[in-house]
Amino acid sequence: MTRLSSYLLPTVKEPPADAEAVSHRLLVRAGLVRQLGTGMWTFLPAGWRCHRRAEQIVREELDRIGAQEMLIPVLQPADPWRRTGRYAIEELLKLSDRKGAEHVLAMTHEEALTWHVAREVRSYRDLPQILYQFQVKERDEPRPRAGLLRTREFIMKDSYSFDRDAEGLDRSYGLHVEAYDRVFDRCGLEWHRVASDVGMMGGLGAHEYMAPCPAGENEVALSPAGYAANVEVASAAPRPVNGLPPALDSPEPVDTPGQTTIDDVARGLGVPAAALLKAFPVIASGRGPVLVVTRGDHRLNEIKLANALGEATRPAQADEVEPLFRSVPGYIGPVGAPVPVVADEAVRDLRGLVAGANEADRHLRGVEPGRDFEPEWADVRSVEAGDTCPAGASIHLERAIEVGNIFKLGTRYSEPLEATYLDEGGSERHVWMGSYGIGLARILAAAVEQSADEQGISWPRRLAPFDVEVVALGKAGEESLAVAERLYDELRAADLDVLLDDRPRSAGEKFADAELLGCPLRLTVGRKGVEAREVEAQVRRGRERRTLSLEGAAQEALELWRRAP
């Protein structure tokens, strides 16, 4: 019998003063987690129960698609990481043993598992395989934050698919979509599956599962027509420009002394910001200096830029810009630019624009892309609320927590680690891989963020530490405690997980703690109720209360629990 009087559930009235995220505050206050250091969190008994429940949901859904659970060490030799080129990653924790041999603490497990598969898989008959584990990941995060949302150590469900070819990979990927959709539904989360960045390593496709909430670190672009993408890669038609100044036969200089920002120039010339061309000098890793141009009211998206150029870029420093342009920042523009120009699609077909003249205190008006400069066109701006998605619906943006991701790797790892098989024709081929992650602690944090109220946590019933909390009121030795214990047994017999608050505390304190902890159902046994052969039930979500007869209380509680969110 789980009695609160002997259970380590250290609730606190006041959260850590500097904690800001709702989930951070409440998980600490409810006695579910404690911090050991920056980005290092301990799960206390009740918190670990939540974690295990999330884990079990994930396990059942992965097993359902035929995935096989296994376990790979966190401590690994450095060599495979060197071969894949990932030893250089700064977030990768490195260490050496007493003999001086170099090791890493794995941040993910592609290297180790691919290394094994390279040895064990010989033939097309051995494929496909989907393998997974629940294992600790270590990351030397530059900035852990918001409690469990971004930590240096966390447990991930990571799965890896191994297929003969791209079609096989598509199939394994699709199976993961199925499993993940079911996982996040069962966890009671509001979620979106969004298209996401495939990264500089050039994956073949990727999606993220995003749980919307204000504490989220990511932003997703959504539309009623079903468009869903991380803003890192989202693409949409811009809102049109109103009040564009008249087109001219050729660009015409105009004095703009001291006006170095979009706002200054727009106000100075009496034109909308969207009539300006914003110019970003960048240094691309391969092709060198490039001038990127967007509409004045748009923001450059560096990830889209890198994807469009096929190489990484960084902003140019002032001392790199001035010798090239013989100008100062604020007056740089594409007309007569001394470097190649990349222009955002949103300025295509616009006329009468204003751009820097590459000369201090001067701009050009009447600029027309394609006539006055010949750019390489690309979609490199960040979408905004009010843009139009490809299906014609209006986009809105939401902040969200990334709770899972799925990624088509292709042969990114099988090539350097030589994971090959012999096909029916006897030729050696590389294995096609996918990798798929779910952060369990993030599921918990997202659930808290999405469902908490003034009183505390309101767990989705599948994630709660217990299904029912029985609150026994009255003094030790009174009948209500004995009745509560019998009720506990009946609830257990109905297959519910139960916590009994048998502490000698005031009623108010027990109620407050119960609502803070957030089990989906609370049953209260008090003296008056015992006399009337009644117990009070409160459904945590919405806090609605009703009276149950003591005799049928366990069955009725089961019904209430089943209907809980």
Add this chain to the structure above:
RNA sequence: CGGGGCGUGGCGCAGCCUGGUAGCGCGCGUGCUUUGGGAGCACGAAGUCGCCGGUUCAAAUCCGGCCGCCCCGACCA
């Protein structure tokens, strides 16, 4: 890595400017009262004031260095 802030009983804070007896609320322990929405009274335990060094007769307080933690940004394979 850049910017800002904070380290004082378990938690939240005051004291620091202007150096001189470490204080408040909550929590904790004991006893009595109380018991359906964070109870009351009484007594009590608990602090190397983050660490190291300097100034001073004297440092929580002033100075220097270091460490830790939070928030914003950069980053996030």
